[in-house]
Amino acid sequence: MPRRVAIVAAGLTPTSSHRTDVTYPELVYEAVSAALEQAGLQASDIDAVAYGSMDPFDGVFAPERWNVEACAGAGAARRPLMKITTGGTTGGSTALAGYYHVASGLFDVVLAVASQRVGETLEAQLVLNTAVDPIYERWLGAGAITIAALQGVRHFWRYGTTEEDLALIAVKNYENARRNPNAHLMRMLTVKDALNTRLVSWPLRLSDCCPSSDGAVAVIFASEERARAIADRPAWVIGAGQITDNYWMGDRTWYEHWDSLSMLAHRVYRQAKIEDPLAELDVAELYNAFSIQEIIEYEALGFSDKGKGAELIRNGVTTMAGQLPVNPSGGVLCTNPIGASGLIRVAEAALQVMDKAGERQVPDVRKALAHAWGAVIGFHTLMVLSRGAP
């Protein structure tokens, strides 16, 4: 059995479309110092750093270098630092890296940091377009929005999902974000408002699409002995993993399903000994950059049968008062510093388990799920956190 590992602290920054009030290192320092303060640790307590960001959205190559001292003075102290980049899953992959750093036995206290300044990018979709095959797919204009729209078209056609269903997802997330001081979009939204926002790429309207955000996040992973000493209620990692789907869009299975996510969920639930996720999970933080994706994620993650995801939002199952609140933070739909968003999901899930989520706290959380997708919907990461050690 691998070494037991827990999250003992999570620090988040306020986000906005451009955090011009701080330099990049200052933004990262905000997140790291918040995490250290919550853990009651000094910079010198950190053994190693895992750092995630997607350089092409920052306008700086290898920003972890510029920000090295903001990561608990890692450069001056000549600490180990490892840079992780995997597209939208970068934050989720950085959490996995932090976990393996400790699980390996090489390190006891590890800082996972992720950051992004999408505000430095002229147009994120143009940057993302360079990810796909330059000969066969780039000219299609493929990016996150167009792929998500394709998912929507397929789901509407196959299962009769409607624009009103998407609006319900948006309204729920916007409502939640208003209780999250670190959310980017914090405004009232009604179903009628949502249906009146401009069309971006059918069936997605503006309220179905995430903003571009500047933000950073830091999470501290610790070995069992250190975790018990640092935190009253650490969030134990009881399942974690990543899955890689095909590179070419045309070589993937039907877009109304997320089969790669289903496969990963199967693997991770087995690790976490979860048989009925809807009953056993108390909260989930999903990478819902587009409203339709939250519905498909419900299905892929086994919260509902295939094609029945929209029923969960229609019946209020995933609202704050429902059986399984999804994205009490407002999710990626309200805040998206791309490479940081996956680690923000892990941080939010950890805060829920640690009972430190403030106004957005779900009562008595014992198990929480954190998800990210990336790579033009080709990658997924999952992490299950628990109040009880594995």
Add this chain to the structure above:
Amino acid sequence: MSARVAIVGIGQTALRASADDRLYHEHDYEAAKLALADAALDRGDVDTVICSGWDAVDGRTISDMHTVMSAGGYLKDSTHVGEDGIMAIAYAYMRIAAGLFDVALVTAHGHAESSFETVSNVVFDPLFVRSLGQSHLVSLALQANAYLQRHGVSGEQAAKVAVKNRGNGAANPRAHLQSPVDVDEVLTSALVCYPLRDLHCPPQSVGGVSLILASEDVARRITNRPVWLTGIHWAIDSYELGSKELSRLDSLAGAAERAYGMAGISDPLRDLDVAELHDITPFHELMAYEALGLAPEGAGARLVEEGVTGAGGDLPVNPSGGVLCTNPYGASGLLRAAEAALQLRGEAGERQVPGAARALAHGMSAPSGAAARTDCVLILEGG
């Protein structure tokens, strides 16, 4: 207590000046195929794939979308380090040591579709430094100058490192540059960025490198020539060039100290049989000797002058010819580990160090030269 992890497969493509017939991820594909064949494994036997490199250098956002697939990662647990490939070994080691994976495949590629010099300028902060023209090479030149000024190292002494490595490369059929050079040629080659001359600088090479790592159980089952990773550590240096001692490689010294401790090495010059170092310039090989504890500070050149690190010396360094002969940016560090592993298997051909049982591989992961460079040190032992 540390877990036992071994290198069980080695793949190296031809490394050369250009490859117009291949895209960047095809080098990963070719190298992964070679490593799988070397390990007599099928891609279905691999549990996790870890690729490496820099999107900004590859000219692709999420470059690993393609490299991971090319390396056989379909439906597997994969990831990507935005570092030189030697850091993919560090990550693979952790995944296996945690007991969660048995077989890991790591890959790295170098290509010449972009100018590393141009791209590396964008590592520097846009407010104060970028507009000065700071870059990978310029920062390395500053470091070389600080070193030679501080310790009175002569041009001839540094040239002898280039002569040694280029001579070694001439005996390596896989090296990119296979022509020897002499001291005069080095000293009269064109000035690139003082004190670096043309023959002090590595080429930009194209190709791929892949290694397969396995847990002890699997390694013992599938190979009779495992190469054990008995020491591993990595460390990053500070970013501001003005706020550190440029004439020393402190991140390398820190990484080496921990790796030596893990492997039980007290006197590296005595305990090691061969070393493959990231000799990004001859000056940096001399600085590396000192950071690794092979020579006192400022006295690295003596090892070359006395032939200690030459072929047939007490501790041959870079029998492959090193980075000065073959430099696929992003894969050069991983290549050091591949070459060191070949030495321990006794499969290094003409460049074989007789009876090599313990080797050191050093990789530098540095998107921009001396600024916040990462050094990774591996101690490898033959089975």
